[in-house]
Amino acid sequence: MNETRSVRIEPGGDGFVARFTAMASPCEVLVDGADRTELRRLGELAAAEVWRIEQHWSRYLPGNIVDRINRAQGAAITVDAETARFLDYAQQLHELSEGLFDVTSGVLRRAWRFDGSDRVPTPSQIEALLPLVGWQKLHWQSPQLQMPAGMEIDFGGIGKEYAVDRACALLAAQTSHAVLVNCGGDLAASGPRAQGQDWRVGIDSGLGASSSLIRLRQGGVATSGDAHRFLLKDGQRYPHILNPRTGWPVPGGPRSVTVAGSSCTEAGVLSTLAMLQGEQAEHFLQQFSGDFQVIW
Structure with a gap:
C-alpha cells in the first residue's frame, strides 16, 4: 500500500492516535475513550474523507473538477x-x-516562489498577472462557472480546513466519543472530552516563540503565518499570503495568527484575513468572538 494512503495506529497522549498523510501535511485523529479497533475504523473513515476532498479539489491533480475549470480556456x-x-x-x-x-x-x-530564497518578482511580473485575478471577472450561475482564459481558481485557502470539518462531522455521526481531527495544525473537535474536559491544543508558530495552549471544547483552530513559506531579500521578509488587489504581501503584518472559532473553516478564513490586515490584524480579530493569538 502507498504510504500516503495508509492509516497508522500509534501511541499518543494518554492512549493511541490514528495518523495519515494528506494535502502535504501530517494528519491525526484522536477519539477520546475509544479502543484501538474503533480508533482504526474511525481513523480510516476520516482519512478516506480527507483524501476524497484532496482528490476532488487539489490544483496539483490532473483531471479533477479544478483542473477542468482551469483548463477550460x-x-x-x-x-x-x-x-x-x-x-x-x-x-x-x-x-x-x-x-x-x-x-x-x-x-x-506563477511569479512568487516562497522557498526561503531572495528571488522576489519584479513589479512588471506582478502587473502582468493582475488582469487574471478577481472573482468579479467570473460568471458564476450555479451549476455553471465561466471565466476568462488564463484565469484559475484555487481552493487552497479553505480546502484543508473544510476537509478537517467534514472528517470531524463524519466521525461525530459514527461514535458517541469526542473526536479531534488535526491536519497540519488545522483542527476541529466534535465536543468536550470525558467528564467535560477541554481538549488542550498546543500552539507552535514555528517562529521560535514559546508555545502556548488553547483550551477547546468544540469547534476549530487554524493558523496562518510565514514560518515555512517566505522570501527574504535585503533584510525584508515577504510572507506567502498575498493581497489579491496588489499581488504583493501586506507590509507590517504579523508573522503568525492562530484563531479558535466555531469551525476550522471559519478559523482559517479569519486567520488569513487577519494576516491581510497588516498592522491592524489584532484590531480586526477583536471584532469576533473566540480566542486568538497574534505573533509579530
Whole structure:
C-alpha cells in the first residue's frame, strides 16, 4: 500500500492516535475513550474523507473538477453540487472581505516562489498577472462557472480546513466519543472530552516563540503565518499570503495568527484575513468572538 494512503495506529497522549498523510501535511485523529479497533475504523473513515476532498479539489491533480475549470480556456463548466456550494461560499467570502479573500489569486504563484530564497518578482511580473485575478471577472450561475482564459481558481485557502470539518462531522455521526481531527495544525473537535474536559491544543508558530495552549471544547483552530513559506531579500521578509488587489504581501503584518472559532473553516478564513490586515490584524480579530493569538 502507498504510504500516503495508509492509516497508522500509534501511541499518543494518554492512549493511541490514528495518523495519515494528506494535502502535504501530517494528519491525526484522536477519539477520546475509544479502543484501538474503533480508533482504526474511525481513523480510516476520516482519512478516506480527507483524501476524497484532496482528490476532488487539489490544483496539483490532473483531471479533477479544478483542473477542468482551469483548463477550460473560457468555456463554461458545469460543476457538481459540492463544488457549487464551495463556489457559493467563495463568492460570499469575496464579498464580505471586500475582495481580500479571492480564490482566483492562486495564479500569482506563477511569479512568487516562497522557498526561503531572495528571488522576489519584479513589479512588471506582478502587473502582468493582475488582469487574471478577481472573482468579479467570473460568471458564476450555479451549476455553471465561466471565466476568462488564463484565469484559475484555487481552493487552497479553505480546502484543508473544510476537509478537517467534514472528517470531524463524519466521525461525530459514527461514535458517541469526542473526536479531534488535526491536519497540519488545522483542527476541529466534535465536543468536550470525558467528564467535560477541554481538549488542550498546543500552539507552535514555528517562529521560535514559546508555545502556548488553547483550551477547546468544540469547534476549530487554524493558523496562518510565514514560518515555512517566505522570501527574504535585503533584510525584508515577504510572507506567502498575498493581497489579491496588489499581488504583493501586506507590509507590517504579523508573522503568525492562530484563531479558535466555531469551525476550522471559519478559523482559517479569519486567520488569513487577519494576516491581510497588516498592522491592524489584532484590531480586526477583536471584532469576533473566540480566542486568538497574534505573533509579530
